[in-house]
Amino acid sequence: AEYDSPDDLRPAELGVLMDEKADTLDISATIVDLASRGYLEITDVPKSWLFGKVDYAFDRTAKTEEGLRGYEALLLKHLFADGQRVTMSQLKDSFYTELKEVKDALYKEVVDRKLFADNPEKIRTTYVVSGIAVFVIGLISAFIAIGWVSDATSLQSGQFILMGLGIALTLIGIAGLIISPQMPRKSGYG
Secondary structure (H helix, E strand, C coil): CCCCCHHHCCHHHHHHHHHCCCCHHHHHHHHHHHHHCCCEEEEEECCCCCCCCCEEEEEECCCCCCCCCHHHHHHHHHHCCCCCEEEHHHHCCCCHHHHHHHHHHHHHHHHHCCCECCCHHHHHHHHHHHHHHHHHHHHHHHHHHHHHHHHCCCCCHHHHHHHHHHHHHHHHHHHHHHHHHHCCCECCCC
16 A cells, blocks of 8 residues: 655646646645645634535645745645635635636646656647647638639549548548547656
8 A cells, every 4th residue: 555645746746647637626635735734724614694605714824835846835825815814715706817827837847747748738739729720721722622613614633632632631630629638648757
């Protein structure tokens, strides 16, 4: 049995390694991990009235940020931007804007730790944009060839080649869009 993560990886890093995405669940795991390591305390706030919801309060401890990874320190900074105590209900309407910055820092961390060759989100975006571009070029080529065919009295080989190229590029673009979520690759170490 192993009781610690391999190579001192943190929960968020393992979450990105497992599904190749930095998501809100990874950030939530980081908050719990920071609490277990003594950087903050999490307490229940009881319901204020009969139909109210249970809330949670985060209290910043005196422990310094020394030894934290970049995304962890950034998360603490954004969590406690307005003071040493914050509730989950206070974060609900505003904290999502800071999540993107924390997720970007998490992606940077997994690349810096050599778990991925490059930022997985950047790779996915590159393949989506490339797939769309190839798809559009293919459609344009096919429509040009169709326009030639309808205007011509006799079909020429160049029209067939352009139509075939357009159809092929359209299918390649669709395939690129379909496989883009699976394109980020882990390093050998990852």
